Amino acid sequence: MQPLLKIRAERDQMSAIERRIADYILENSHLLRDYSSQQLANALGISQSSVVKFSQKLGFKGYPDLKYSVGEAIARGTGNGGDDAVGAGPGPSGPHAAIAENLWQGKARAEEETRLINPPASIDAIAAEIHGARRIFVIGLGQDGIPARAFAMRLSLAGILAVHHVDPVLMAASTSTADARDLLLAFSEHGRQAALCHVARQFRERGGKVVSVTRHTANPLRAQAGASLLVSAHDERAHIEPLLYQSALQHLLDLIFVLVCEAGAGRLGELAANVERIQDMLDD
Template sequence: MNDCLANIRRAVNGMSANERKLAEFIMNNASLLRDYSSQQLAEAVGVSQSSVVKFSQKLGYRGYPALKLAVSEELARGSAQADLGQIPPPPSHDSTGTVFEELAQTKADVVKAISELNSEQALLEVVRTIEKANRIQFVAAGGYSLVVKDFALKLMIMGKSVVAESDPFVQRANLASMRRGDVLFALSVSGQNGHVIELAEAAKEAGLTIVSLTKYDVNPLSLLADHSLFSLDERAASHYSASAPHIVARVALQHLIDALYMVLSSRDTHGRELLILSQQAVENL
């Protein structure tokens, strides 16, 4: 459903009183919806939480998270289309100084975008999930596995039980031995990688907690997740740098992972000390 708000606008006349309240609130406050849980939306409108869920399903979505993502996607797409005519062609770089300055500005813009896509509350929920986890398995699609493995290594040094294997057979074998209280951290920027989705579905059936990291979009992986984080795919990244969207996408992902690590280490004094000792040991080799 690419035109969520338009669909709501067309259907509003045939809605019940509670549904109309929800529809009008969403149409008038679409840009704020990203920060509202289903409970918060229900309280703001004056309806029950189940009314929010039923409203979302009546519009054809699996639940409120899917509706919220669809609205956010539509807003982002509209903003991007509005900005397309204003984006100048990539400048020719006459000096090294210009290259560094433009790259620094691009990174600053990307960092700001990531903070807008992910609320501090969402970040803290993922941090708490990792803190409470008995075991954590990381899986990643595409060329981002190195970023995930670096994060997994830091957690391992901090004393967490972590698995970050890239072999699909080993991933499935490890998943089969995991239990409630364990976490699957699944990264697929498209949110549609078949292997990652299969693992997430198996994790869901086993009662594991799923953390997804995808592009800011309605996608199968984020809908399976208990906690969702969002980065930029190369298409979105091209709005920041038409010549090097892959670099921008990697910067976005790395910034989000670094933010998770910084919050984790700030809350875990012992883990931070272990990491410092490990770094000192490596430097003395």
């Protein structure tokens, strides 16, 4: 696992001091080989033990192991999530080439970070829950409603009973008969909407299963869920970071959908029949 990619992916879960160390390493990775743990601590105005604990928390034996891993990744051209490797050789030309390349690299990093923080076992378990549920209730407020609605539609095409709402009051009414056979998918980038947390809590109290879809942070909605789909996407530019989040989220949802479709022998056939039926309506 690329060390800088791991640091980016875990940053949201770090303490304030750990984030300072992480940001310094990410911004000065090419200089890390010249720093001892004490020198790094002095540069940040923290204790040497904080640097050592930071390294160990990431799964390294100590700071020398972390420094060696970062240096090795940079030497292979993969230290920054593969940017150097991606940028090697001639690329497309044109007035927007640099912007497009930078955006593509950002999306690729976000997708890889997101993949690292969602273990395959967790992905498989959530896909199995969706495949086996009696009903899937799907909700997302504001911008989160866009991917929620699209995912609910895909599930319906695959023959899964999906109930989508953008109003938490309507969702609360719809889930009044929920039980252990039902599943709630709650989309919220930051997981802080009180109304959504209330719906999730009530759904869980009725015995239903709750899956939250949020950023890789500790948040109230995630605390109400029995399982979570997590997204990691970071950029200092306010107009770019949402694009990276949406891209990484979409890739994650696409993976879940493919697993659900391939989980049952009849899913793909039902999907094809429904798509053909809709296309016939559009062609008339």
